[in-house]
Amino acid sequence: MIKDFIRKRSIHVCLICTGGCNGCDIEVAALLSKRYDLEQYGIYYHNNPRECDALLVTGHVAKQWQEKLIELYNKVPEPKAVLAIGACALTGGIFQQESDKTGAPVKNFIPVHAEVPGCPPRPAEIATAILKYVPGVLASYSK
Amino acid sequence: MSSVIWYIYEFARKKWIKRFLDAKTDPEIAESPSRFRDFPQVQKELCISCGACVASCPSPGAIKLVRDDEMEMAYPVINESACIRCGFCVEVCPTEPKTLKTGENYLIKEEYRILPQETLYVIDDYLCIRCEKCIDACKVGAISSKDNIITIDQSKCVSCGDCIKTCPIKGAIKEVFITNIDEQKEIINLLVKSLEEAINLEVERVRKLPDYDPEKLIKLEFPLSKIMERALEILPDEEKVTKIVENITDRLKINVITWDEEKCKGCRLCIDECPTGALTYNEEKGVTERDPDKCLRCSICYQTCPFGVPGLYTARFLLRDGRILITLKPSQIRG
Numbered sequence: 001m002i003k004d005f006i007r008k009r010s011i012h013v014c015l016i017c018t019g020g021c022n023g024c025d026i027e028v029a030a031l032l033s034k035r036y037d038l039e040q041y042g043i044y045y046h047n048n049p050r051e052c053d054a055l056l057v058t059g060h061v062a063k064q065w066q067e068k069l070i071e072l073y074n075k076v077p078e079p080k081a082v083l084a085i086g087a088c089a090l091t092g093g094i095f096q097q098e099s100d101k102t103g104a105p106v107k108n109f110i111p112v113h114a115e116v117p118g119c120p121p122r123p124a125e126i127a128t129a130i131l132k133y134v135p136g137v138l139a140s141y142s143k
Numbered sequence: 144m145s146s147v148i149w150y151i152y153e154f155a156r157k158k159w160i161k162r163f164l165d166a167k168t169d170p171e172i173a174e175s176p177s178r179f180r181d182f183p184q185v186q187k188e189l190c191i192s193c194g195a196c197v198a199s200c201p202s203p204g205a206i207k208l209v210r211d212d213e214m215e216m217a218y219p220v221i222n223e224s225a226c227i228r229c230g231f232c233v234e235v236c237p238t239e240p241k242t243l244k245t246g247e248n249y250l251i252k253e254e255y256r257i258l259p260q261e262t263l264y265v266i267d268d269y270l271c272i273r274c275e276k277c278i279d280a281c282k283v284g285a286i287s288s289k290d291n292i293i294t295i296d297q298s299k300c301v302s303c304g305d306c307i308k309t310c311p312i313k314g315a316i317k318e319v320f321i322t323n324i325d326e327q328k329e330i331i332n333l334l335v336k337s338l339e340e341a342i343n344l345e346v347e348r349v350r351k352l353p354d355y356d357p358e359k360l361i362k363l364e365f366p367l368s369k370i371m372e373r374a375l376e377i378l379p380d381e382e383k384v385t386k387i388v389e390n391i392t393d394r395l396k397i398n399v400i401t402w403d404e405e406k407c408k409g410c411r412l413c414i415d416e417c418p419t420g421a422l423t424y425n426e427e428k429g430v431t432e433r434d435p436d437k438c439l440r441c442s443i444c445y446q447t448c449p450f451g452v453p454g455l456y457t458a459r460f461l462l463r464d465g466r467i468l469i470t471l472k473p474s475q476i477r478g
Contacts, residue, residue: 036172087202090224096203105224117182119202119227124173 004142007053007079008135012044014052014076018069019062019102020095023120024086028056031123043130049073054081054134056126057110060088060095061103073110079141081134084112085126087119094119113137180230180246182223187211189242190218191282193301196232196243206232219243237283237301260302263319266293267394270315277306277316314393318386326378327387333377334388337370339397342458342469343435346401350454361456361471368465385462392460392467398440399471401454402433413444413453442474 017025031038032045046052049072061069073082084106087093092104106112114133116126175181192208196219200206205225208217219232219242233243234251266277266286271293278286278293285299286306295306295316310316320327345363367388374384407430414422414431421437422444424430431452433444445453455474460467 035169087205087225087227091204091222093225093227094202096225115224117223117226119229122175122179124175 004139007138009042010044011042011054011130011134011138012046012052013054013056013130014046014049015056015058016049016069016072018057018059018065018089018106020059020086020088020093024058024088027120027123028058028085028126031127036123036127038127041127041131043127049075050077052076053079053138054083054130055110056083056085056130057089057106057112058085060092061106061109063101063103066103066109069106069109079138081113081137082106082110083114083116083126083129083133085116085121085129087117090115090117178247180228182226182228183221183230183233183243183245185219185221186242186244187214187218189238189240190216191238191242191301191303192217193237193283193303195235195237195301199231199235201229201231202227237299239284261320261322262302263297263321264295264300264302264304264306265317265319266295267315267317268292269394270312272312272315274311276309276311280305280309314390317390317393319390320383320387323378323383329377330374330384330387331391333370333373334391335395335397338365338458338460338467338469339399339435341365341369342397342399342456342471343401346399346454346456346471350401350403358473363469363471365467365469366465367462367467388467389462392462395460397458398442398474399454399456399458400433400435400438400440400442400445401456403452403454404428404430404432406450407431407452408450410449412449413447416443416447418443445474 015025015028028045030036031043038045049055053076055073055076057069059065073080084090088095088104089106090104092102095102096104103109114129114137116129118125121129194208197206197208202225204222205227206219206221209220210217221232228245230245233241233245236243273288273291273293275288275293278288282303282305283299283301285296285301286293287296288294304318307316307318342363346361349361367385371381371384374388375381378384378387409424409429409431411424411431414424418441419437419439421434421439422431423434425432433453442453442455445455456471457474459470459472461470462468
């Protein structure tokens with residue numbers, strides 16, 4: 001009960017880049033800067049999937065990432081939420097092609113709870129998506 | 144002590160205090176500004192279904208034309224999860240005002256169309272009656288009238304075909320294929336040659352009929368299927384071949400020279416007049432013979448011959464329902 005209450009107000013996220021051009025990662029990095037200041041919204045950034053509640057997945061899921069992405073997803077403790085960020089993670093974007101080198105979209109590998117379109121999305125759009133969807137997903141686990 | 148006072152004075156500047164108290168978030172952090180290139184908005188009713196936006200899109204699957212049966216047209220639909228918000232589709236949109244809108248890109252006017260096209264629309268000045276219906280019909284303003292000559296600006300044309308639909312004269316606006324030039328030449332040569340052969344055979348037959356009137360029009364038919372098989376070997380696209388044949392027959396005018404050796408008296412007047420040496424005297428038969436491959440159809444022999452051996456006909460053509468209708472008119476030049 002109290003855990004749910006606290007979780008909604010302190011969302012720990014972990015960023016996974018599975019290929020692509022890193023543009024979306026730079027936008028997430030911009031969220032950490034003073035201009036956007038992610039932590040004032042109660043979102044905390046980690047590099048460790050074991051510590052986080054929400055995974056932010058960017059990129060077109062390159063071949064080398066396909067198994068590792070599932071591995072990483074399994075490492076996240078429950079309750080967990082996944083956000084796919086950027087055109088690459090949603091459809092493959094400009095990397096979309098008929099081959100096994102790109103595994104996009106991300107939802108082929110792990111369940112995705114929210115999608116943020118854009119190439120890249122604005123930092124504000126990413127922060128809005130985290131605040132809007134992640135608490136709901138986390139709360140749904142306790143029901 | 145004085146340095147402490149100096150520091151207090153320095154940090155207590157009025158401007159700085161005011162800035163500290165008035166500190167607020169930049170509005171562009173939360174709200175995207177109007178210049179931001181967001182996902183393009185589509186206004187269906189302005190669309191002319193030219194497909195320039197689809198051709199310009201660098202991201203596969205981000206934009207496609209969807210057919211709307213109710214409005215009887217196709218309009219672009221943007222898949223937001225694949226769109227990379229580059230705004231190219233808005234830049235190339237040729238309509239006025241633009242069908243697609245985003246950021247400030249709709250202000251950009253491309254000077255040249257980027258649409259890769261197989262066909263070119265040209266106005267045939269010889270057949271054009273200057274009704275200017277096509278100028279009103281053109282949605283991108285590519286057709287203009289200058290010195291009473293109507294032309295299509297190829298850099299603006301999007302090959303929608305609306306001008307052809309409104310044109311009251313068949314063949315005044317032509318849809319020309321800009322690919323396969325050599326194949327087109329071969330097809331045209333094949334068509335003209337086989338048409339002439341067919342006409343020669345028919346004319347010989349018609350002239351021998353008892354009720355033959357030299358002043359009367361001769362009407363013939365030539366089924367397109369006769370040459371279609373050979374034409375498809377040259378260019379394997381039946382629709383294209385039909386279009387090429389249609390374009391040619393609209394304008395084609397062939398002078399046909401017939402040669403009636405029975406009438407020849409062997410006077411050899413024509414042989415010296417012929418500019419290409421197509422006429423030779425056959426001493427065994429005592430008649431002059433004509434070589435159709437060398438003949439220019441200049442009609443000099445027709446004008447020279449006192450016995451009416453050569454016949455001159457002007458043939459015009461019309462393609463209808465897979466048949467070429469041929470109208471043969473005896474020449475007005477008197478022999």
